[in-house]
Amino acid sequence: MTALVETRALTRHFGGLKAVESVDFRLDKGEIRAIIGPNGAGKTTFVSLICGRIAPSSGAIVFEGRDITALPAHRRVRAGIAYTFQITSIFPRLTVFDNVALSVQRRLLSAGRPKPSALKAGVGEALERVGLIDRAGTLAGNLAYGHQRLVEIAMGLALEPKLLILDEPTQGLSDGEVEGFIALVREIASDATVLLIEHNMQVVMDLARRITVMNFGRVLAEGSPEEIRANKAVQDAYLGTGSDG
Amino acid sequence: MTITTRDWALHLGVIAILLAANFLLPEYHRGVFSRVLVLAVFAMGYNLLFGYTGLLSLGHAMFFAAGLYGAGLPLYHLGWSVPVSFGTGLMAGIAVAAVVGVLALRTTGVAFMIVTMMFAQVFYLGTLYFTTWTRGEEGLVLSQAMRSVEFGGWSLNLSDPSTRYMLALALFAVVLLAMLWLVRSPFGRTLVAIRENEERMRMLGYDVFRAKLTAVVVSGVFCAAAGAAYGLLFGYVGSGFASIQYSILPLLWVLLGGAATTLGPLLGTLFMFYIIDYSSGVTSAYLLVVGVTLILLVLFFPKGLLGSVRERWLGWLP
Numbered sequence: 001m002t003a004l005v006e007t008r009a010l011t012r013h014f015g016g017l018k019a020v021e022s023v024d025f026r027l028d029k030g031e032i033r034a035i036i037g038p039n040g041a042g043k044t045t046f047v048s049l050i051c052g053r054i055a056p057s058s059g060a061i062v063f064e065g066r067d068i069t070a071l072p073a074h075r076r077v078r079a080g081i082a083y084t085f086q087i088t089s090i091f092p093r094l095t096v097f098d099n100v101a102l103s104v105q106r107r108l109l110s111a112g113r114p115k116p117s118a119l120k121a122g123v124g125e126a127l128e129r130v131g132l133i134d135r136a137g138t139l140a141g142n143l144a145y146g147h148q149r150l151v152e153i154a155m156g157l158a159l160e161p162k163l164l165i166l167d168e169p170t171q172g173l174s175d176g177e178v179e180g181f182i183a184l185v186r187e188i189a190s191d192a193t194v195l196l197i198e199h200n201m202q203v204v205m206d207l208a209r210r211i212t213v214m215n216f217g218r219v220l221a222e223g224s225p226e227e228i229r230a231n232k233a234v235q236d237a238y239l240g241t242g243s244d245g
Numbered sequence: 246m247t248i249t250t251r252d253w254a255l256h257l258g259v260i261a262i263l264l265a266a267n268f269l270l271p272e273y274h275r276g277v278f279s280r281v282l283v284l285a286v287f288a289m290g291y292n293l294l295f296g297y298t299g300l301l302s303l304g305h306a307m308f309f310a311a312g313l314y315g316a317g318l319p320l321y322h323l324g325w326s327v328p329v330s331f332g333t334g335l336m337a338g339i340a341v342a343a344v345v346g347v348l349a350l351r352t353t354g355v356a357f358m359i360v361t362m363m364f365a366q367v368f369y370l371g372t373l374y375f376t377t378w379t380r381g382e383e384g385l386v387l388s389q390a391m392r393s394v395e396f397g398g399w400s401l402n403l404s405d406p407s408t409r410y411m412l413a414l415a416l417f418a419v420v421l422l423a424m425l426w427l428v429r430s431p432f433g434r435t436l437v438a439i440r441e442n443e444e445r446m447r448m449l450g451y452d453v454f455r456a457k458l459t460a461v462v463v464s465g466v467f468c469a470a471a472g473a474a475y476g477l478l479f480g481y482v483g484s485g486f487a488s489i490q491y492s493i494l495p496l497l498w499v500l501l502g503g504a505a506t507t508l509g510p511l512l513g514t515l516f517m518f519y520i521i522d523y524s525s526g527v528t529s530a531y532l533l534v535v536g537v538t539l540i541l542l543v544l545f546f547p548k549g550l551l552g553s554v555r556e557r558w559l560g561w562l563p
Binding site: 072073085091092093109113159 | 441
């Protein structure tokens with residue numbers, strides 16, 4: 001297995017707060033990896049460092065063998081890292097079609113001036129995958145919350161990323177929607193690597209082949225779902241307080 | 246989204262009506278329209294940044310004045326020809342917009358308003374400071390002789406009302422169609438999306454800073470074109486055009502006509518011009534009339550004339 005992403009002693013401090021502290025992390029191609037941990041463990045900061053929304057205080061990030069630590073966020077996206085926000089971030093006053101079209105347009109722009117037909121095909125494909133094709137003409141802001149999350153995932157998919165980062169994707173979804181989401185991520189993982197932050201243990205145990213547990217900005221443990229379940233330190237820090245496990 | 250037949254019909258139709266107006270309007274109103282057409286170009290330039298990109302600048306007088314002085318100074322002092330002076334006006338606009346853009350775009354929101362206003366004040370004070378060349382408030386009068394254009398025995402008199410109207414209309418038509426093309430292009434969609442959600446655009450892989458800088462420069466060039474044309478057509482270059490008032494006016498025109506609509510700036514400019522024109526004929530408190538009109542518009546047409554039309558009836562309006 002080759003590493004898709006590697007971080008070396010990655011650190012981010014906010015004033016005195018050590019949000020992410022010297023994290024060595026490795027994610028292989030084709031994996032579905034979950035990052036879990038209590039609130040404030042540094043999960044969102046950590047993935048934000050990978051996708052470039054936040055600059056690290058020190059350390060290095062390597063993507064496909066190339067050091068991307070100094071690369072601005074938009075260049076990392078073009079290199080193949082897509083990010084969906086913890087708090088749904090779409091264009092509420094544009095239609096679902098236009099939302100996804102902005103993604104497709106960005107991908108096509110790298111290969112020259114986008115043709116309307118190629119744009120339409122790309123949007124159709126992404127909306128088909130998340131099951132929103134019949135809502136293409138709706139204003140994104142008028143959709144139900146769960147569907148807005150799917151629009152954002154469709155925007156991520158339309159970029160055809162190598163790495164898709166999902167920050168608490170099932171937050172606020174109904175049980176039925178969560179089931180559909182699990183199937184969708186499995187399908188996405190057939191051609192992209194998925195890194196997700198997730199609080200819903202059912203989702204984590206169903207999807208992830210490996211789990212990274214963070215606490216106080218550091219990696220507390222890493223391993224298969226079974227190993228994590230059995231880990232004493234993890235139970236103390238996190239699972240022991242929940243109803244799952 | 247490409248330019249539809251409907252888009253073409255509407256925009257070319259408006260241009261055709263304005264063309265016919267040259268032959269139908271009474272002399273006085275033709276003069277008003279000439280000015281309004283040039284100022285509408287200024288408003289369209291402002292609209293690109295304010296309406297479509299969502300950047301509220303309070304310093305656009307600087308771009309208008311960059312074109313005005315960029316064209317007027319070489320014409321007056323160096324005796325350069327009208328076309329060349331128009332070109333230098335555009336160049337001045339590009340240069341000023343690029344420099345101000347790079348610096349001001351480090352800020353957003355209220356800070357962007359203040360920074361652009363400060364740069365514009367510096368420009369305004371500059372026009373007063375270099376009085377030797379600009380003659381400050383008093384300004385430079387570009388004589389009819391300076392402004393005549395010669396093409397191998399064929400000459401164009403810019404003070405002739407019909408010529409002036411046709412040139413103003415030509416500039417207006419070029420910028421209007423450029424705006425239509427821009428708005429319907431991938432770049433136009435990028436700008437609107439940046440206005441709606443900048444962080445999301447960055448995380449879709451768009452170079453947001455570059456797109457915004459391009460918008461500032463294109464906006465600056467349109468405004469400079471208006472400034473240069475205004476100086477050359479009406480023969481006067483003065484620092485009044487660089488003052489804060491001329492930064493506020495395009496904002497009002499665009500708000501009145503409808504932000505982020507291609508034809509709103511024309512409507513807004515025309516409407517405002519005639520309100521002032523009629524009310525100042527009736528009362529000396531004409532600014533009161535203007536104020537009340539603005540308040541009524543904000544109450545009943547919060548998105549401006551065309552913006553409200555688009556919202557209620559014609560969703561396809563660009």
